Amino acid sequence: MTPDPPPSTPIRHEVLAAVFSVRADDQGFASLHVLIWQRAQAPDAGRWALPGGGLGPDEDVEGSMRRHLADKVDLAEVAHLEQLATFSAPGRVPGERVVATGFVGLVPWGVSPSLPPDTAWRSLDHLPATALDHGRIIDRAHERLRGKLSYTNIAFALAQEAFTIAALSRIYYAVLGHHVDPTNLQRILGRRGMLERTGGTTSPGRAGGRPAAQFTFTTRELRVTDPFAAFRPPDR
Amino acid sequence: MTPDPPPSTPIRHEVLAAVFSVRADDQGFASLHVLIWQRAQAPDAGRWALPGGGLGPDEDVEGSMRRHLADKVDLAEVAHLEQLATFSAPGRVPGERVVATGFVGLVPWGVSPSLPPDTAWRSLDHLPATALDHGRIIDRAHERLRGKLSYTNIAFALAQEAFTIAALSRIYYAVLGHHVDPTNLQRILGRRGMLERTGGTTSPGRAGGRPAAQFTFTTRELRVTDPFAAFRPPDR
DNA sequence: GCTAGTTTTCGACTATTAGTCGAAAACAAC
């Protein structure tokens, strides 16, 4: 009835991270960037790839991801890292079978870690040619980030320790691709108990303007808000 | 600077599915069940495990999951299947290194496929002792399901082709664990364009009652509703 | 046929949450 048990052949397993950060692009606009490096060797030499590497015998994928990421960027700057999905199409790497577990990483605005010479932040708006299926992994990671921005406090990993509402709105714009009203943003995150005033203010730029109040996220760990009251337990 | 390239040893890769279905339990109450089978051999002989098996050389994890699932249950009855996460702790299977990619599967209410003798639907309310880390995988799968019930049309894979609002409310109750008001449920899903009347009605039981209108989901593919209007594009 | 009991359906009202806008506040530059 059932087919023969399949030959469960050992398979090479790697981890890959799409690490995002909002930073100024060539024109000085805040835009979403991803950390990639240019391959020197086949396959896909010259194309740009995600940081990552092979899964070692004594580590899980999360630990392996952190180890390989440390080669490219100071780990202390990665404020959030979460598993995305496992990519396993037989032909995704030509010549050999490699299964990859992808991750989403986030580095806050404003930190400029030193990078190896082959590695750079590249804006998602003009992404160079990517290697293998890494472009698709970046797309999926971007989707995940867009979604979680709406129903979690994940922005804590993209914003600086202290930030103004205007800056936060620019971060949301860079990720979502459309304008987010600062007034509404402040009220929504505030009502969810995610924002806290530091008491400090930023001095205005040379053009003037009222000094902006500084905020912090109350938690620096991922927390979700139940999306719809309709499906919440009624005891509140 | 960077440590030696790690020995990217080949690793055995398996797939596992937590297949859920809402069905009547011993007391006749609708409750969430999961499809598990009792292991006859070590490791963890006698304990209950998720269906699954090794990843073959010419298949991706989704295809492999479908192939192994066909051993336990008619694939045509699995209305939805999605990747959950990859579990990779070095000690998760004693004696050998096995990495597992977990899935969430859904079988609609009311279908009773024939099962192998070692396999059964077991209510989550009184789950027997589970093998290895399969209990944790079930928990994670349940979490994923609870979440998606709120902001997607995923209930299409748990309800029958045609159903009454009262039946749908019982399904939500079984998954979420708290009462969901039928009036509100109908309006919310209706306003999202997810529900459609079939025109038919169900005849009431022996206790009487007004005949209930039958509904269908307009789509039988996963569709998400953006959770918060605040973060939606303003063009609507 | 009439009444009581049952379940569903629908409408109305209230509460909560989000979108928008404009005025006021607080600064820089001249």
Add this chain to the structure above:
DNA sequence: GTTGTTTTCGACTAATAGTCGAAAACTAGC
């Protein structure tokens, strides 16, 4: 002081969810 700029806050409107009760449409028993 005046103008221009940016942020902040409040007020109003719009959208969405929670609740409840009456009406609808049936069964069963008398």
